[in-house]
Amino acid sequence: MKISTKGRYGLRALIDLALHSRGTCVSLSDISARQELSLNYLESIFAYLKKSGLVIGVAGAQGGYLLAKPAEQITLLEVLTALEGDLSVYDHIGAEPPIRAFLNRNVWDAIDRSITDVLKNTSLADLLEELHTDAT
Amino acid sequence: MRLSTKSRYALEGLLYLAVYGGAGPLSVKEIASGIQVSPAYMEQIFVQLKRSGLIGTQRGSGGGFFLSRPEDTITVGKVIEILEGSTVPVRCVENRSSCSGRVRHCISRRVWVRVSDAIAETANALTLKAIKDQFIAETGGAGK
Numbered sequence: 214m215k216i217s218t219k220g221r222y223g224l225r226a227l228i229d230l231a232l233h234s235r236g237t238c239v240s241l242s243d244i245s246a247r248q249e250l251s252l253n254y255l256e257s258i259f260a261y262l263k264k265s266g267l268v269i270g271v272a273g274a275q276g277g278y279l280l281a282k283p284a285e286q287i288t289l290l291e292v293l294t295a296l297e298g299d300l301s302v303y304d305h306i307g308a309e310p311p312i313r314a315f316l317n318r319n320v321w322d323a324i325d326r327s328i329t330d331v332l333k334n335t336s337l338a339d340l341l342e343e344l345h346t347d348a349t
Numbered sequence: 350m351r352l353s354t355k356s357r358y359a360l361e362g363l364l365y366l367a368v369y370g371g372a373g374p375l376s377v378k379e380i381a382s383g384i385q386v387s388p389a390y391m392e393q394i395f396v397q398l399k400r401s402g403l404i405g406t407q408r409g410s411g412g413g414f415f416l417s418r419p420e421d422t423i424t425v426g427k428v429i430e431i432l433e434g435s436t437v438p439v440r441c442v443e444n445r446s447s448c449s450g451r452v453r454h455c456i457s458r459r460v461w462v463r464v465s466d467a468i469a470e471t472a473n474a475l476t477l478k479a480i481k482d483q484f485i486a487e488t489g490g491a492g493k
Binding site: 214215216221224225228229232248249289297300301302303304310311312313315316319320321323324326327328330331332335340343344348 | 352385464480
């Protein structure tokens with residue numbers, strides 16, 4: 214049960230973008246410098262985030278990325294689903310022997326719910342506020 | 350964020366033992382056929398569970414595996430820890446120095462801590478005893 218590099222670095226990069234974007238776009242090279250993530254890797258991650266509608270790319274010399282909507286409206290569930298795909302702890306594949314089907318329903322789905330609840334109830338804005346509170 | 354099939358089959362095997370092992374040890378062959386996995390894979394998983402003290406073996410004819418701890422002390426969290434090493438999905442939660450980054454204030458670690466806590470809280474509260482009782486209530490106890 215592991216979160217991939219894409220999920221870990223992607224979340225970090227998106228939080229950095231949200232922290233530093235004050236209505237203006239943020240360049241990937243700035244994020245790369247602050248977070249010590251490779252520019253190449255950030256480019257591929259932001260292609261995903263853009264395709265998922267979480268960020269908007271701005272071309273040009275002063276270009277970079279912006280959040281596609283207010284941080285209040287972006288939940289961590291949306292972000293991690295965009296980066297990781299389905300977050301379930303197991304593969305959902307049709308018919309299962311009775312014990313497996315029972316445990317999927319009563320154990321693994323319960324764990325999935327606890328994960329999605331925590332992520333659904335935290336917005337990017339909540340996270341920024343916590344980081345701000347910690348810093349002061 | 351997939352678990353390996355090892356953790357899932359381990360819990361299935363333990364549930365099978367809890368539900369059907371009341372009259373004595375069960376062979377790997379029976380358990381494996383009950384949950385529809387290969388006996389060789391089941392055996393590999395049960396060796397790990399035995400090493401961790403959750404199950405024991407009895408030799409000889411009529412021998413096999415049995416639960417060696419009370420069912421209410423075996424939790425889903427424990428089973429995941431044995432088979433996956435940990436219930437934590439990002440290493441920095443348990444060990445900050447596992448992070449190669451030199452950024453002093455990590456801005457995302459708190460998310461992973463929260464996700465890990467949620468997983469652990471749920472997994473550690475689910476005991477084999479509670480799962481077995483519910484299984485028996487749902488199936489009438491004989492639903493092999």
